[in-house]
Amino acid sequence: MQISLYDWNGNTLATWVGLDNYVDVVSDPALRASFGHALVLIAFYALLPLLVGLVLTAILSRARVRGLGFFRTVVFLPQVVAMVVIAVAWRRMYAPDGSVNDLLSALGMGSLTRGWLGDYTAALPAVGLIGTWFEIGLVTVLLLAGTGKIPTELFEAARLDGAGPVREFVTVTLPALRGEIAVALTLTVIAALRTFDLVYVTTRGGPGTSTSVPSYEVYNRAFQQGRVGSAAAIAVVLTVIIFAISFGITRIAERDR
């Protein structure tokens, strides 16, 4: 907090600049854009995995699937691998001659192939999809655990009343999962906002500044460019945003209970 009010290069004497560093966060278009990118990442890290997780849960909770434990392990596996390893692997898959392009060509969609991480429109979604892949496991396992707690009588009652699979999911499963959804959202949104390693390894914020995110800016300014004050200001703003969003999620989840 204190450092964020100074212009300090990390080494020599700092000068007091008051709120200038914070004004920069709002007025510098590149910095503002980096916060925008973080919001886009929330969609990929939190909303998309939640959607996929809910669908998977709906299917899995209805049918007594054989080998559920095995499936759970496979989906959860990305969570066990270090993010840097994941980033290196995906960077290779997204390369111009990588497996993503190979797959597209094999499916007859050769016109879509590109160097994904070097493309101005595709790079941010490409990075985001890595996050989606990463978080689906966490969300699904959380939701599956939640459905396990729901008393079977509720399902039976719904079925006796003639509810179809969709109706059953909406009236029985979804309300019972409110707590788990809130936890999943909180974890994944925070993960999205503090994304650093993924961007650092795959694109370094490029092409141009199209995948730059606040955490990457914090690192870059504090340890590469010697603008420690500005880095601290971004970090403080980011912390406040994370706090506000997770507070919001918990409030919404608890209000309707």
Added chain:
Amino acid sequence: MLGNLDKWPAIHVFGTVQAQTTPADQIRQLGFGQKGGSWVTPENTQAAQTLVDWVDKGYFGKDVNGLGYDPAWQAFSKGTGAYLIAGTWLQADLGKAMGDDLTFVLPPKAQQTPAATGGTGIPWAVSSRTKNPDAAAAYIDFITSKDAMGVLAKTENLPVADTADQKAPSAIGQDVFTAFGTAVDDDALVPYLDYATPTMADTLGAALQDLLAKKATPEQFLQTVQKDYGDFVAQNG
């Protein structure tokens, strides 16, 4: 060819092209972040335009910004592309992969003097506040000694002090040593452009990606870089 996913590689390529169009003393002024220079000049515009032309002609290969630096030189070693603008740090790896098929040349002489982007490693200095200046000096003597240079040469690195005294372990190594000797004798080295300011590596790297992807015109590119340089010299010049 060029793989510019990592942002910094294009800085070397631009530096090399710029050295053909722009007088060396101007480049040094910009590269060392000294007062009084300007990025927005006809010569630098021409350099930036050349880069864009090379993109159009396919000299860099497809997906310049999507290809990583390492995959690029690896592909080059397997026969992709005609030239690779890179540095002595690839001598060992490329030499191993390509053997006698590999040669190393300085950029052609465009003006009176040849000019090549380069630096001689980490700039060591002895702080005026140190308690042990002798130990620091002894260390600098040690890493620039003939023995140390011999180790560098043997491991396919470039011995920057008294290069002529060292024997290269391979043909490509000999190319590199000769080229460096020529560059030093002719005072041809111009600095890496990202030396200029603490933020220049990021500014220039991102701006060059924009330029190569045609998100920015050569003029806009130079304005972006000029702003970084201008802000810095205004405060520190």
